């Protein structure tokens with residue numbers, strides 16, 4: 001079993017709790033002093049950071065949502081002056097609710113430490129060659145993995161996503177041993193190898209770390225069998241870091257959360273009451289070591305369970321179950337989040353009103369396809385087929401441009417879908433084994 005930082009990764013639970021309390025107190029003090037949003041909230045409930053003497057006491061603090069972050073866009077949630085910020089990213093860019101995230105030099109160092117732990121847990125060493133097939137851009141994902149791999153001393157190929165034929169050639173020529181991508185890209189690479197008549201047996205791949213979208217156990221089996229590798233899941237949030245929040249160890253029985261950097265809670269997304277370990281609910285994350293962009297009780301929207309029982313790998317940090325669902329109507333498709341409100345706004349811009357519509361996602365030939373089903377109304381009813389086709393094509397173009405990939409638009413008869421369900425996910429994620 002390989003650890004990057006065995007002392008921390010296997011420390012006893014009491015020491016974890018003590019470290020969390022200290023990190024929390026320091027973070028609360030810093031945000032109270034430097035972030036107007038938190039100072040206002042704390043004052044409203046007559047809370048002073050020094051009041052927190054146990055981890056239970058901070059549970060009186062209100063939750064933080066993505067909306068709070070975008071209301072303070074771009075820099076009002078930063079807890080340090082901009083001159084101390086060395087890196088800026090955004091979450092999946094959304095004009096209506098943008099969120100900017102900053103990192104200090106120390107945050108960058110911690111980020112590399114966390115992703116190094118993730119990579120070392122699945123056996124990455126300085127002898128490895130990592131192919132990062134995630135899109136390098138304003139999103140943080142690939143940069144965090146790169147930093148961790150370089151910390152380990154592995155060789156990094158910042159390949160970016162797409163260009164599957166080139167990916168396969170580079171993979172073979174550069175003797176790639178570790179693939180980092182979304183599961184969708186991994187499946188795409190398998191198909192590209194088939195077309196190029198390249199036998200994965202002849203490659204040097206040994207493992208892959210996959211994330212940024214929900215993926216089934218059957219997809220894991222397919223990737224492992226076809227590429228002859230071990231495939232593990234990783235979980236991140238751009239608001240927090242990107243990758244480096246939680247990851248699977250070789251036991252593949254839940255994802256260890258780095259508890260020396262984060263406090264994880266599970267709440268009922270409706271009543272907002274805390275839920276006991278083992279119960280499925282919304283994951284809430286508090287950062288206790290971040291300098292530039294600390295988050296206190298941030299509601300992730302992701303549904304999972306926490307397991308505090310010991311893991312066979314020896315790591316003592318708790319595990320969350322793999323994440324397949326969200327508690328809101330946000331769909332995660334091809335590594336991007338899409339909410340019905342965003343699509344509704346675009347439909348409204350184009351046609352001057354918001355029709356009844358439903359978002360439906362389905363996996364077709366290894367690729368997630370997003371369908372926008374729109375009810376035909378008098379306004380959308382054209383006597384000329386050609387006019388109607390042009391209109392649908394226009395919607396398709398506008399929506400695809402917005403998402404950055406093809407979206408399917410269909411006009412349907414009223415009553416075709418249940419209008420109380422704005423979102424339908426037809427992808428099948430196998431049931432996660434009970435923790």
Ligand SMILES: [Zn+2]
Nearest residue numbers: 249251311313
């Ligand atoms: Zn483990």
